[in-house]
Amino acid sequence: EAQVTQNPRYLITVTGKKLTVTCSQNMNHEYMSWYRQDPGLGLRQIYYSMNVEVTDKGDVPEGYKVSRKEKRNFPLILESPSPNQTSLYFCASRHVAGGPTRSSYNEQFFGPGTRLTVL
Amino acid sequence: RKEVEQDPGPFNVPEGATVAFNCTYSNSASQSFFWYRQDCRKEPKLLMSVYSSGNEDGRFTAQLNRASQYISLLIRDSKLSDSATYLCAVNTGGASGGSYIPTFGRGTSLIVHP
Numbered sequence: 001e002a003q004v005t006q007n008p009r010y011l012i013t014v015t016g017k018k019l020t021v022t023c024s025q026n027m028n029h030e031y032m033s034w035y036r037q038d039p040g041l042g043l044r045q046i047y048y049s050m051n052v053e054v055t056d057k058g059d060v061p062e063g064y065k066v067s068r069k070e071k072r073n074f075p076l077i078l079e080s081p082s083p084n085q086t087s088l089y090f091c092a093s094r095h096v097a098g099g100p101t102r103s104s105y106n107e108q109f110f111g112p113g114t115r116l117t118v119l
Numbered sequence: 120r121k122e123v124e125q126d127p128g129p130f131n132v133p134e135g136a137t138v139a140f141n142c143t144y145s146n147s148a149s150q151s152f153f154w155y156r157q158d159c160r161k162e163p164k165l166l167m168s169v170y171s172s173g174n175e176d177g178r179f180t181a182q183l184n185r186a187s188q189y190i191s192l193l194i195r196d197s198k199l200s201d202s203a204t205y206l207c208a209v210n211t212g213g214a215s216g217g218s219y220i221p222t223f224g225r226g227t228s229l230i231v232h233p
Contacts, residue, residue, distance in 0.1 A: 033221075042225035043163070043206065058220075090162055108208075108221065110162035 002027045004111035006091050012117045013081060021076045021114050023091030029109075030096045032074035033058065034066065036087040037113075043090070049074055050096065081118040089114045122146055123209050125224035132231055136197045140227045142207030143189045150219065152183055152190045155206040157226065163206055166192075197231045204228050 004025045013019055025032065033048035035058075045058030049068040063085055065077040074093075078085060091111040125142045132138050144152075152169035167174065169181040169190045180193040190207055204226040210219035 035223075040225065043223040045221065088160075107165050107168075110164070113160070113162050115160075 002109070004091055004093055004109050006089075006111035006114050008114060009112060010115050012119065014119050015082055016080050019078050019081060019116075021078075021089060021091075021116070023074045023076065023111055024072050025074075025091075025093040025109070026072065027093065027095075027109065028071065029093035030071070032068065032091065032093045033108075034064070034074070034076045035090045035092065036060065036085075037090065038087050046076070046089075081116075083118050085116065086118050087116060089116060122211075123207060123222045123224040125205075125207055125227045127225060127227060129228035129230050132197055132229070134197055134199060134231055134233055136231075137193065137195050138197055138229065139191055139193045140205055140207075140229075141189050141191050142209075142224050142227075143187075144209045144222075145188070146209070146211050147185075147188060149188075149209045149211045151210040152181075153208040153210075154179075154181055154190070154192045155208060155223075157204045157206055159204075163223075166205070194229075197229075199231050199233065202229055202231045 007022045030051045034046040035043045037043050044060045046064050047058050047066040049055045052068055052071050055066050090113050092108045094108040095106045122145045154166040155163040156166045157163040167176050167181050169183045173182040178195045182191045206226045207224040209222050212220045
């Protein structure tokens with residue numbers, strides 16, 4: 001089954017304790033990204049990756065790191081989590097092939113979400 | 120001004136009603152447009168892409184108005200199961216390699232009641 005998986009699904013942690021949220025997709029997608037979703041603010045992009053070893057900042061990258069060593073995996077790292085990073089996090093992936101116009105319509109698939117609470 | 124704006128609602132409608140949502144975007148260079156459906160605490164799922172000529176999928180019709188910079192979603196004959204939050208998304212950029220920057224609206228909540 002084609003899917004994006006995230007782990008853990010739920011996490012409660014304390015300020016300053018490094019954590020990693022994993023993301024994996026089995027669709028051979030080049031593009032992967034991380035979003036956070038907060039009430040009243042909607043989905044905001046944290047980081048994205050166009051392909052292996054290529055990552056770029058999104059709208060809200062502060063306090064986060066990512067890596068893309070393999071095509072299927074795109075972990076999100078919080079080196080020193082703080083309470084303002086309490087949020088619902090989604091990983092997503094899509095193809096980029098198809099040329100500039102067509103590829104802009106490639107469907108983005110989301111993982112099931114990770115609910116993070118930082119105390 | 121946020122780049123993509125939606126009325127958060129909630130839109131509270133009876134079963135069988137027709138309901139329409141709009142979503143405005145500020146970047147005239149935006150290239151592709153989408154409606155996503157998100158159920159409570161779940162991930163967004165693509166409902167439909169929005170093409171220049173407008174498109175229909177069963178009870179759902181999406182339209183794009185580039186001149187006024189908005190997209191719309193019309194739901195006919197609403198069902199209880201249509202209750203959800205509907206997010207619009209706009210892709211901008213992407214000169215090469217599909218490097219589009221997606222921007223999401225905050226979502227419009229729809230509640231369909233018996």
